[in-house]
Structures are given as C-alpha cells and as structure tokens.
Amino acid sequence: DHRDLHSFPTRRSSDLFVLSWADDTAQDKAKVLYFARRFGSFCRDTSMNTAIAVAERFFSRLNQRQVLAVVVLMLTTLGLLDYLTGFEASFSFFYLLPVALGTWYFGLRAGRFLVLVSVAVWVFSNWLAGEAFSSEAIRLWNAFLRLLFFSLIVQVVERYQQALFAMTRLSRTDALTGVYNSREFFRLAEQELLHAQRYRRPVTLAYKIGRAHV
Numbered sequence: 001d002h003r004d005l006h007s008f009p010t011r012r013s014s015d016l017f018v019l020s021w022a023d024d025t026a027q028d029k030a031k032v033l034y035f036a037r038r039f040g041s042f043c044r045d046t047s048m049n050t051a052i053a054v055a056e057r058f059f060s061r062l063n064q065r066q067v068l069a070v071v072v073l074m075l076t077t078l079g080l081l082d083y084l085t086g087f088e089a090s091f092s093f094f095y096l097l098p099v100a101l102g103t104w105y106f107g108l109r110a111g112r113f114l115v116l117v118s119v120a121v122w123v124f125s126n127w128l129a130g131e132a133f134s135s136e137a138i139r140l141w142n143a144f145l146r147l148l149f150f151s152l153i154v155q156v157v158e159r160y161q162q163a164l165f166a167m168t169r170l171s172r173t174d175a176l177t178g179v180y181n182s183r184e185f186f187r188l189a190e191q192e193l194l195h196a197q198r199y200r201r202p203v204t205l206a207y208k209i210g211r212a213h214v
Helices: 014-019 026-043 044-060 064-085 092-108 108-128 138-171 181-201
Strands: none
Touching: 064 092, 064 108, 092 108, 092 138, 108 138, 138 181
C-alpha cells in the first residue's frame, strides 16, 4: 500500500514513469509527469532536502494514531494562535501543514475532511477574535475561497504521492518480470547484513540463477 511510503527517491526515470500510467489518458499522464518533474527539481534544493529529511526521520517513528494526534494538535494550536493574535494576523496558510500531513498518511478522503475542519476552525477562531464584516456573505465567500484552495492542495499531494509511489516501485523492480532488480536486491541484502551484525545472528542467502539453485 502506498500509504506506507515515506521516502523520496533520488533518481527518476521519465520513461518508466510513463509506463506506470498506461491506463490513464494521455492528458493525465502529461499533467502528472509535468508536476513530478517540477516538484522533483524543487526538492533538489538543499534547504528543502534538509527539511524533508528531518520530517521523514520524525514521522517514520510514529504510528497512525500518533500521526493523527499530531494533526489534531497542529489544528488546535493554529486555531488558538488565530484567536490570540486577533483576526488582523492571518494564519490560514499554515493550516495547509496538518491538511497535507493528513492527506499523505490517511488518504484523499481524510484530506478533504481535514480541509473542512481547517476552514471551520479558521472561521470560528477569527469570529471569536472579533472579526466583523459589513455582510456575513463576505465571511462565507472568504471561507469558500480557502476551501477551494485547500482542496486543490489536497489533490496535488495525493497526485504527487501516487506518482512518487509509481516511480519508486518501478525503480526497484524489473519492468519485464516484476521482481526486485539488482539495486533493490543489494539494498535489502545490506539491511539484512546490518541487522544480523547488530543482533549477532547468522545470515542464510538463497538465490536462483536460471535453473540452478544455490
């Protein structure tokens, strides 16, 4: 399941990526490939890589309940800050953090639900802080615009995660047989050797070459 994928690949293959979207329309493939290239170039920035690495190390240690607790804590904290700082200082952009995090770990439906919760928290906190308009229709319009924007971000996160999973899967498997390729084999073998050295346990390796078993 691609929900368990928390790492960003360091290499990409555009040709293999297109093959993974063979069931989609040509227009969809072009859109996803364009976005993956643009986002990939953005992630190559040093500061962005550092932030991603720190986030990966932190959230890789958490289970889903703990991630959910982090999302709820972030929403509560943002709502409280919105209220304490008053309606003149806007924190609406920072609501994207729990929305994107929830979408990444729990899927598109959870992301859409978090969009509704985030917009509701933002509207309610500013209302408590004394925000007033000449007409309540203006408040609803502002909330609607943020709802659209947050929903778009949720779609982008979900689409990028799918593209990331497809590229990572294809970079680790043979395109013809679907089994792990040599790079993935050596990566897994290295993990097992390190695990064996750490716990001082023996390692047994079995592999097949053609019809011969070793």
